[in-house]
Amino acid sequence: ATKKRVFSGIQPTNNIHLGNYLGAIRNWVETQDQYDNIFCIVDLHAITLPIEPKELHSNIRKLAALYLACGLDLSKCSLFVQSHVHQHAELSWILNCYTPMGWLNRMTQFKTKAGEDMESVGTGLYCYPVLMAGDILLYQTDMVPVGDDQRQHVELTRDLAQRFNGLYNKPVFTIPKADIRTAGARIMSLADPTKKMSKSDPNPNAYITLLDDPKTIKKKIGRATTDSERLVTFDPARPGITNLLTIYQALTGQSQQHIEAEFAGKGYGDFKAALTDCLVETLAPIQQRYHELISDMPALEGVLKQGADEVRPLAEKTMIKVKKAIGL
Numbered sequence: 001a002t003k004k005r006v007f008s009g010i011q012p013t014n015n016i017h018l019g020n021y022l023g024a025i026r027n028w029v030e031t032q033d034q035y036d037n038i039f040c041i042v043d044l045h046a047i048t049l050p051i052e053p054k055e056l057h058s059n060i061r062k063l064a065a066l067y068l069a070c071g072l073d074l075s076k077c078s079l080f081v082q083s084h085v086h087q088h089a090e091l092s093w094i095l096n097c098y099t100p101m102g103w104l105n106r107m108t109q110f111k112t113k114a115g116e117d118m119e120s121v122g123t124g125l126y127c128y129p130v131l132m133a134g135d136i137l138l139y140q141t142d143m144v145p146v147g148d149d150q151r152q153h154v155e156l157t158r159d160l161a162q163r164f165n166g167l168y169n170k171p172v173f174t175i176p177k178a179d180i181r182t183a184g185a186r187i188m189s190l191a192d193p194t195k196k197m198s199k200s201d202p203n204p205n206a207y208i209t210l211l212d213d214p215k216t217i218k219k220k221i222g223r224a225t226t227d228s229e230r231l232v233t234f235d236p237a238r239p240g241i242t243n244l245l246t247i248y249q250a251l252t253g254q255s256q257q258h259i260e261a262e263f264a265g266k267g268y269g270d271f272k273a274a275l276t277d278c279l280v281e282t283l284a285p286i287q288q289r290y291h292e293l294i295s296d297m298p299a300l301e302g303v304l305k306q307g308a309d310e311v312r313p314l315a316e317k318t319m320i321k322v323k324k325a326i327g328l
């Protein structure tokens with residue numbers, strides 16, 4: 001039997017953080033043997049909000065090195081940059097023409113990201129979910145492993161694929177499914193545990209990046225918002241400590257009961273020290289591999305070129321079906 005196809009992506013907007021790792025990359029690595037994997041650095045998504053050219057260029061390379069440092073194996077996946085495969089932009093335009101405005105009006109991420117800036121924000125931010133749908137549908141994807149924040153966008157992708165297939169009465173697109181794991185699916189901000197941990201957060205103490213050094217990790221965990229109680233327990237009424245415990249749980253793989261027993265009779269200080277050690281230990285080998293990879297830029301560029309060469313024929317095959325269906 002042929003393996004199911006997995007597609008997922010991350011924006012090269014900033015250093016990736018613990019939420020991206022626990023909610024996305026770590027899961028991709030864990031199941032890479034079971035699937036036929038395509039992982040994308042979605043640079044066309046990154047330009048939906050203003051970004052410095054130099055920063056974007058360097059973030060793309062850094063992200064590629066981090067993906068590999070986290071354990072993606074190039075014999076089991078294709079790793080490439082979205083803009084290197086022009087079919088992403090092409091399919092996105094076509095799908096825009098089949099996406100009702102009402103569907104996009106219901107997307108919550110647009111509202112959060114645009115904020116009060118509705119008049120001047122680029123229309124690319126509004127059409128972002130359609131570009132994402134194109135990314136997924138281009139490769140006849142079966143499964144999309146993402147964090148909980150992307151659930152709505154994958155639903156839209158399914159609706160769009162069904163609408164298009166129905167309209168032309170042909171199975172042009174495979175209907176994909178979201179694959180959202182429970183542990184780590186939603187890591188919250190360290191500064192405000194009612195918001196998700198995000199790369200675009202203006203407060204750098206709100207997230208831990210995969211490249212933070214031990215001193216920085218200690219400082220950020222030390223400052224992380226908790227409450228005035230002392231109980232180290234999972235409790236939705238105390239989102240700060242619960243978020244830190246969720247991170248600890250995702251890193252150690254232990255049950256809630258086991259963790260609560262470990263810290264029974266201890267305070268937040270003891271727990272934060274244990275969490276810091278655990279984070280430093282998890283990130284040290286990733287950082288070491290990252291520094292090796294990023295110091296050989298020609299090799300990294302070669303990896304990205306090869307990845308694009310691997311997926312381009314698949315993308316073109318879908319575009320031929322799409323154009324034929326439409327009559328283009």
Ligand code: ADP
Binds near residue numbers: 021024147185186198
């Ligand atoms: P960000 O929102 O930080 O810019 P991306 O949009 O690039 O991150 O998302 C990359 C992947 O990381 C997606 O699969 C997304 O669902 C996941 N992800 C992002 N933030 C979190 C979070 N706080 N907790 C868990 N997963 C997350």
Ligand code: NA
Binds near residue numbers: 074076078310
């Ligand atoms: Na590969």
